[in-house]
Amino acid sequence: MSLKALIYKELKELLMEKTILIGVVLMPLLLFPTIGGIFSFTMMEATRVEEIETVTLAVNDLDEGEYSSFLIDRIRENNVQVIFIRGGSNLNELFDKGIAAFIEFPREFTENISAGQKAKIYVFYNVKNAKINSLISISKVSGVLSRAYQSLSEKLAEEIGIDLGFLSKPIEEESNTFYRGDVLNYPPTIIVNTILSSVYGLPLVALIVVGLTATISATSIGLEKEAKTLEILLTLPISRLKILFTKMLASTIIALIGMFSFGVGFGIYLILAFSRMGSLQELSSMSGDIEVFTPTVFLFPLNSTAIIILMLIIFIAMLLTMSIGGILVGVLAEDVRGSQQLVGATTFLPMFPAFFLTAFININELAFPVSLLMMLNPYTHLFRAIDYVSTGKYLEAISATMVTGLFTLVFLIVSAWLFSGEKLITLKVSLRKKKEIS
Amino acid sequence: MITVNVVDLWKKFGKIYVLKRLKFKVEEGEIYGLVGPNGAGKTTALRILATILKPDKGDVYIFEKSVVKDTKIVRRMISYLPEDVGVYKHLTGREFLKINGLIQGLRDRDLKEAIEYGVEISGLGELVDAPLGSYSKGMRRRIMVARTLMSKPRVLILDEPTSGLDVEHAVYVRRLIKDYVKQTTASCIISSHNMLEVEYMCERVALIKDGAIIVEGNPRQIEREYDAENLEEVFIKVVRK
Numbered sequence: 001m002s003l004k005a006l007i008y009k010e011l012k013e014l015l016m017e018k019t020i021l022i023g024v025v026l027m028p029l030l031l032f033p034t035i036g037g038i039f040s041f042t043m044m045e046a047t048r049v050e051e052i053e054t055v056t057l058a059v060n061d062l063d064e065g066e067y068s069s070f071l072i073d074r075i076r077e078n079n080v081q082v083i084f085i086r087g088g089s090n091l092n093e094l095f096d097k098g099i100a101a102f103i104e105f106p107r108e109f110t111e112n113i114s115a116g117q118k119a120k121i122y123v124f125y126n127v128k129n130a131k132i133n134s135l136i137s138i139s140k141v142s143g144v145l146s147r148a149y150q151s152l153s154e155k156l157a158e159e160i161g162i163d164l165g166f167l168s169k170p171i172e173e174e175s176n177t178f179y180r181g182d183v184l185n186y187p188p189t190i191i192v193n194t195i196l197s198s199v200y201g202l203p204l205v206a207l208i209v210v211g212l213t214a215t216i217s218a219t220s221i222g223l224e225k226e227a228k229t230l231e232i233l234l235t236l237p238i239s240r241l242k243i244l245f246t247k248m249l250a251s252t253i254i255a256l257i258g259m260f261s262f263g264v265g266f267g268i269y270l271i272l273a274f275s276r277m278g279s280l281q282e283l284s285s286m287s288g289d290i291e292v293f294t295p296t297v298f299l300f301p302l303n304s305t306a307i308i309i310l311m312l313i314i315f316i317a318m319l320l321t322m323s324i325g326g327i328l329v330g331v332l333a334e335d336v337r338g339s340q341q342l343v344g345a346t347t348f349l350p351m352f353p354a355f356f357l358t359a360f361i362n363i364n365e366l367a368f369p370v371s372l373l374m375m376l377n378p379y380t381h382l383f384r385a386i387d388y389v390s391t392g393k394y395l396e397a398i399s400a401t402m403v404t405g406l407f408t409l410v411f412l413i414v415s416a417w418l419f420s421g422e423k424l425i426t427l428k429v430s431l432r433k434k435k436e437i438s
Numbered sequence: 439m440i441t442v443n444v445v446d447l448w449k450k451f452g453k454i455y456v457l458k459r460l461k462f463k464v465e466e467g468e469i470y471g472l473v474g475p476n477g478a479g480k481t482t483a484l485r486i487l488a489t490i491l492k493p494d495k496g497d498v499y500i501f502e503k504s505v506v507k508d509t510k511i512v513r514r515m516i517s518y519l520p521e522d523v524g525v526y527k528h529l530t531g532r533e534f535l536k537i538n539g540l541i542q543g544l545r546d547r548d549l550k551e552a553i554e555y556g557v558e559i560s561g562l563g564e565l566v567d568a569p570l571g572s573y574s575k576g577m578r579r580r581i582m583v584a585r586t587l588m589s590k591p592r593v594l595i596l597d598e599p600t601s602g603l604d605v606e607h608a609v610y611v612r613r614l615i616k617d618y619v620k621q622t623t624a625s626c627i628i629s630s631h632n633m634l635e636v637e638y639m640c641e642r643v644a645l646i647k648d649g650a651i652i653v654e655g656n657p658r659q660i661e662r663e664y665d666a667e668n669l670e671e672v673f674i675k676v677v678r679k
Contacts, residue, residue: 005540009526009533016528227524232585235488236541237513422491 002238003246010250014220015257019336024212024258032265036272042132055140056081058094058102065110067119067152074148080141095126101141102126113156209259210382213319214326214347215340216258217251221330222339230424240419244327244412251323252316310397314385317404321378322347324411331418354379358387378407439466441501441625442487442593448495449482449649456482457493458649464593467623469616471640473630473669475677479649480629481521484597487627488518500593514543517591521598521629523582527571531562531581534570535588542589556588559614576607583611587618594619594626600635612639633669643669645676652676 014020057075059082061068076082083099094102104122112119125141128134157164175187184191224230233243326339329346333339354377357363363374363384374380381403388397418424442464449457457479464470472480485491487498489509498505500512526534535556539549557566560580570578579602586594599615600608616639619626630636636643637657645653645660653660653676657669664672 002541002543005537009529009537012528012533013526227526228520228522229524229526231485231488231490231520232518232523234490235513235516235518236538237510237543238541425485425490 003242006238006243006246007250010220010246011253013223014216014250014254017219017223020216020219020254024216024254025261028258028262028265030265032262032269033272036269039273045133054081055079055100055137056083056098057141058083058085058099060085060087060102060104062107063105063109063111067110067113068105070155071105071121071148071152074151075144078144078147080144091124095128100126100137103145113152208262209255209315210318210322211347211351212258213251213255214322214329215343216254217247217323217326218330218333218339218343219326219336220247220251221327222333222336225330225333225339226335234419234424240416241412244324244415244419247327248320248323248412251326252319255319255323310389310394311386314382314389314397314401314404317401317408318378318382321404321408321411324408324415325378328411328415328418331415331424350377351379353377354383358383378404381407440464441466442470442627443499443502444483444487444496445499446496447483447486447493447498449479449486449491449493456649457486460496460646460650462644462651462654464625464627466625467619468642469619469626469628469640471628471630471636471643472646473633473636473643473673474646478646480646481597483646484518484595484627484629487593488516488595489513490518515591516593516595517586517589518595519582519586519597519599521601525570525573525578525581527569529570530568531560531566531570531573532557534581535560535566535585538585539588544589552588552590556584559587560584561610576603579603579607579611583614587614590622590624592622592624594624596626596628598630599628600630600632608635615639633673637669645673647677 015025057080059072059075061072061084072082085094085102091102102124106120106122109119109121123141123145125138127138154164157167174185177184177186177188177191179191224233325347326343329342330339333342354374357366357374358380363371363380365371366374381400385397385400385404388394388400440463444460444462447457447460448455456477460479460483462470472483474480482491486493487500487505489505489512492506500515503511503515505512529537532553535553536549539552539556544552560566560583562577562580565573565577566581570581573581579600583599586596594615596615600611603611612635615626615628618624628636628639640657642655643657643660644651653664653672655663660666660672661668664675666672666675
């Protein structure tokens with residue numbers, strides 16, 4: 001009952017605290033949908049059909065030959081209005097009228113092509129501003145021209161009896177990838193991208209959430225110190241471990257609520273932001289070789305329930321470690337501000353070397369003092385555990401998780417020691433050192 | 439019957455001794471006052487009694503249980519009111535009393551009665567269901583005193599119980615504590631700067647200076663001994679010595 005009462009107290013005090021409520025719960029719910037909404041609105045405005053469909057090109061055909069006429073016809077087939085300019089032209093005047101691009105065919109255009117030589121055309125794109133609608137207009141012109149050139153290539157090949165499709169790509173490669181003892185019918189780039197996104201994409205989300213947990217738990221101690229409620233709490237007939245446990249649990253629950261809030265907010269962002277992706281893809285496909293957005297396909301190995309459970313265990317183990325780590329930092333600090341500053345320094349500082357070193361090199365191959373330092377960093381074991389799961393080394397993943405558990409235990413013992421003594425009252429790590437006794 | 443026995447208490451912070459050979463005894467049903475200038479060691483002594491700080495030497499026995507060795511048992515017998523104590527601003531007064539009751543091991547009927555008693559002595563009426571963050575300083579002190587008394591502790595440790603209160607609230611709190619001790623025969627140790635308060639409430643007082651008691655006894659006896667009209671005069675004479 002006393003445990004339930006303490007958890008209730010912790011949750012209510014933390015959730016009603018403005019910095020936690022706004023920063024952890026409300027901000028992701030408001031921020032991401034707002035960004036998504038703005039992005040979606042911007043795309044909608046930028047890709048307004050009437051604007052895109054009225055792309056106009058100015059053409060000065062000095063050649064007036066077979067091939068320049070052929071190209072102009074192909075351009076017109078793509079809903080592009082063509083205005084013919086005769087003689088000299090003033091670009092300023094043209095572009096002021098909203099012309100997207102000006103194309104000039106030189107006199108010897110058809111002649112050069114007929115002689116088997118490369119022909120030149122001059123294209124002047126009108127960049128009205130550095131905004132998305134300008135980019136879209138340029139992409140459309142560029143795409144239309146690319147397809148017109150392709151049509152001309154096919155026409156020329158046909159005229160001399162060559163199979164252009166065969167010549168441009170005489171070999172068809174069927175890509176397979178050998179990975180972890182299996183042959184997979186996918187190109188290696190897809191496999192590597194998938195592994196990278198699962199191994200290093202997930203930790204990035206994990207980083208945000210575990211960092212959040214440490215901040216929340218440090219805040220919970222900071223709040224007690226700042227509100228001067230700690231002295232009474234410490235004289236009550238309840239074990240220090242119970243106090244610590246409830247703080248750890250409450251911080252973890254709030255971090256999970258924050259993670260849920262983050263997930264919902266980010267989901268809404270994706271829906272809003274990429275709802276306009278269809279029209280963008282359509283435009284991009286017009287421009288030929290421009291690569292379009294492809295959602296990451298989670299092929300393996302994260303589609304197994306057992307692996308997802310294992311990942312959750314790793315994640316929760318890390319949450320608990322960070323939660324108690326945050327409490328430890330909170331004990332050392334003087335107030336909420338101090339605890340949050342200390343958490344920033346002690347949490348995020350070791351986080352990034354662990355992430356990058358685990359991502360790019362094998363920790364075991366590092367020189368001795370550096371490898372030891374990395375092993376003493378709890379984040380290293382989080383990233384190693386995720387890395388092991390993604391490469392199918394489940395036993396190693398469990399052992400890395402157990403090391404994380406060991407860190408939790410050590411933090412818990414140190415925190416309980418600090419709680420049982422008078423250090424909780426007297427210890428103050430601050431730039432401004434002051435001690436008042438009476 | 440001796441309920442609180444402070445034996446040869448020493449405590450230092452860094453290299454400075456805050457308490458030096460402090461010793462006193464408190465009887466059942468007695469209100470014992472600790473007075474002294476700032477930095478004399480009053481709060482440190484009360485924090486040791488309340489099991490928050492540990493003495494470097496010596497011990498305190500509460501109903502013959504050591505505050506150092508039998509901490510858990512001692513915590514069930516005492517109730518501590520710090521001088522500068524805050525509130526959980528998002529809990530209501532009633533929630534705060536309930537959580538304290540639960541942590542102090544009260545259940546069912548005992549818990550309900552303790553909460554009702556706490557609500558009654560706080561004198562907050564319907565405001566007991568308002569968040570503590572909305573309370574005035576006086577109201578906060580009253581809910582804190584109610585919390586201290588609600589579980590019917592056998593030993594009260596009160597550090598400046600009326601600190602920062604206006605006359606009306608201060609009188610209310612003093613009367614509450616005095617009535618409680620009279621009704622329950624609990625022992626009470628009070629630290630205060632207010633000599634009138636100490637004179638009104640305490641059967642015996644101890645004047646502390648530099649971590650040791652220099653004068654102890656009944657307020658009237660001490661006044662006679664020092665040929666003073668009140669405790670304030672005694673205090674000035676002793677401190678200036």
